[in-house]
Amino acid sequence: MADIREPLNQEKETKAGKGELWRWALVLALAAVFAASAILYIRATQTDDFVKWGSPDENANYIFAKLYGQENRLSIFEKYNLLAADIMRPRSMKSDQGWIKPVSFLGLPLIYGWLSRLTSYQLIPYFTALAGAFGLIFYYLLIRLFFGRSNAFVSMFLLAALPPYFYYTVRSLFHNVLFVSLLLAGLYFLAKCLLASRSAPETKPSAPWPIKNRLNIFFSRPRLNVWTDIARPGGAGLFLGLAVSVRTSELIWILPLLLLSGLFAFRRATLLKITIFLAAVGFAVWPACYWNTVLFGSPYFGGYPEMNQSLIALKDASADLAAAAPTKDWISAGREYLLRTKDIIFHFGFKPRQSVQMVKYYFIAMFPWIFWPGLAGALLLLARPGRIKKRQWAFGLIFLVLSAILTLYYGSWRFFDNPDQTRHTIGNSYTRYWLPVYLGWLPFASLLISRLSGWLAVRRFFPLGDRKFFSRPRRLFVIRAWQAIFVVVIIYLNINFVFSGSEEGLAYAGQKQDKTRQEWQMVIAYTENNAVVITEYHDKILFPERKVINGRFNDLAMNRIYRRLTDFLPVYYFNFTFSPSDLAYLNQRRLKEIGLFLEPVQSIGPDFTLYRLYR
CATH class of the missing domain: 1.20.1270 (Substrate Binding Domain Of Dnak; Chain:A; Domain 2)
Structure with missing residues (x-):
């Protein structure tokens, strides 16, 4: 009987191996098609002389990733900001005594800047396409652990065509797809670490385990397995740390996720695994903490003032709770701490x-x-x-x-x-x-x-x-x-929606990019290299080729700064075309009172006009 069963078992194993091989071939093929599709779209909308983005965040991330890759720095000095009260900067950037710095999280510029050193800065727009494909593979691996191979395979196909996932892959200087891809990799290694059976102790305790035996196993020195005891917790910590550096604000739910994961698999968490995990997290977030200290004076501060204020308020609330702990008022102090914490976390309201x-x-x-x-x-x-x-x-x-x-x-x-x-x-x-x-x-x-x-x-x-x-x-x-x-x-419904089912679909975004390129070319042609352009919407595409100010003429203090700048630099205004009556009002009232005059230079498209400010 044994002789008969052995060939049958071998045949089953061979078929299973072939099935797994074909499945992995399809997984890798889908990831490759996804990356290629995203790269083709990005290449069609970006040219060598016009690498610009549809949002201030994307433009800032591209500029600082390129700057870090080429010059190992994350700030730009603008000397005229010392005269202009630091208003000469595009959105998603801040100026501090002339130094223009990023406002958003530093993980993406650091990662993409480092990768551009290894390859070329010209590949920066395409890194997110590769990250999205990387995320697809780890999504398949993660879902397979919980729902099986068949479910994971179908889920991966659904994700590849998920409109927000593909949309923000080709909007490739947003943080979100890179963050999600790193998170998926980290969660996969974490799940493998917690779901895998740990090395059994030499003497298996009788069930139920007393708490003493559990603690002994937690603190004991297990038989070391490089893959299960080092690579898995190390990979989890590394990728989760990188994800946190890309979008630090997501800690609000990543920390509860880690806590719940640990509670579900407490028996499989050992001191060695926790130590390696925390060390890997520290290694991954260290570059962002270092540059936060250089730019903003603290490893946990960033460019968002609201987040910095929330961190300070949370620290003060924690100190008050610790001070009240030895007293009889610790219950009321704890209640107040929870209320203050809710207000701090939900800075923009709880609705x-x-x-x-x-x-x-x-x-x-x-x-x-x-x-x-x-x-x-x-x-x-x-x-x-x-x-x-x-x-x-x-x-x-x-x-x-x-x-x-x-x-x-x-x-x-x-x-x-x-x-x-x-x-x-x-x-x-x-x-x-x-x-x-x-x-x-x-x-x-x-x-x-x-x-x-x-x-x-x-x-x-x-x-x-x-x-x-x-x-x-x-x-x-x-x-x-x-x-x-x-x-x-x-997939058909998804592709139809992401390209043409929304007024911000990719088909319309590509047309808008062509129009934006023409506007940029004309403004560059009609302005000097050292010109300042005051604009409400186009700062994201004109910087860094031109100095920019995001503004209008409705603020007297800013109007006076404009006048001061006209003594040193050519100053332009680029926005929607003024009607003759509006232009006359500005020149005869609003600008005249501070000694300025606005003159049309060139109409750009059906809606916009470039003006120049004179004293």
Whole structure:
């Protein structure tokens, strides 16, 4: 009997190995197609002489990544800012006594700047496309740990065409896709570290384990395994640390995620793994902390004044709580601390109703073909709780907590990235801040696709009496065919939406980029190399070729600074064309009282005009 079974087992192993090989070939092929598609779009919208971006954040990240890669610095000195009260800077940058610095988090400029040293600064626009493909692979690996290979495979295809994921991959100097990709890699290594069985002790304690035995195992020196005891916690710490340096504000939900993960797998956490994990985190965040100290005077301060104030307030509240701990008022002090902490964290307000409304606009209404299948899949899973694995319960609970935090935190804000504040489009910041929510939802949509495909293949199209003739390979083929049909339909809806289903879709963004290039070329042609351009919208494309001020003529103090600058530099104004009456009012009233005169230089397109300021 043994002789008969051995070849059969070998045959099964061979088939399983071939299946895994084909699956990995498709995973890598999909990642390559994703990266190539993103690179082709970026290449079509950026040229060698015009590498500009649609938002101030993107432009700032590109400039400082390039600067760090070429000159190992993250600041630009503008001597005329000493005369201009530091107003000569584009949005998403700040000026401090003439030094122009980044406002946003430093992780992306540092990572992309370092990579550009190894390759070329001309590749900076394409690094996020590679990061997005990297994230796809680790998303497949992570979901496979919790829901199996089939679910992970379908989920990966859904993610590759997910509109916000691809949109912010080609908007490649935003932080979000890089952050999510690094986070996925870190969570995969963390999950492998916590879900893997640790090396058993020499004498296995009888169940249930006394707390003394658990502590002995926690502090004991285990038999060292380079992969499980060093590489996994080290990889988790390294990638999570890099993710935190890219978007430090996400610690508000990453810390609860780590805490819950540790609680679910306390027995598998050893002192060695925790030490390696923390050391790797420290190594990853050290460059950002160093440059924060250089630029802003503290390792945990950044360019956002509100975040710095919140950190100071949180430190003061913690000090007050520690001072009250030895006294009888520690309960009231603790209550006050929690209230102060809520106000500090929700700096822009705590608005649950608005948060639910934003979810409706930016998830339910925007992507119904993802939301409703995901909800149905989650309900199908809960319908048979006895068949839910412990790790799936852990995934669901952690996802529920982080979704609640992200929804309440960002949903309480008001973002108006679209000039039309009544429109809810993919370019508004909610879609990029809620990327982790979309990603966590996809496995449940994949679950519905798998269940529905199985029902259609077996019960709907084959009579019960003929089912015995329906062999397992044929059944699997039909199930996979139905899965492919559902996935292709969803991918079509996603691609249609991301390119033309929104007024900020990629097709329209490409047309807008062409128009912006023409405006930039004309302004550069009609202004001197040392010119200052006052503008409300075009600072992001004119800097650093021209000095820029984001402003208008409605502030008397700024108007006086404009007048001062005309003594040293040519000063221009570029904005919407004034009507003859508005231009006359400015020259006869608003500007005349400070000794300035505005003269048209050139109409640029149907809407804008370049003016020059004279004394």
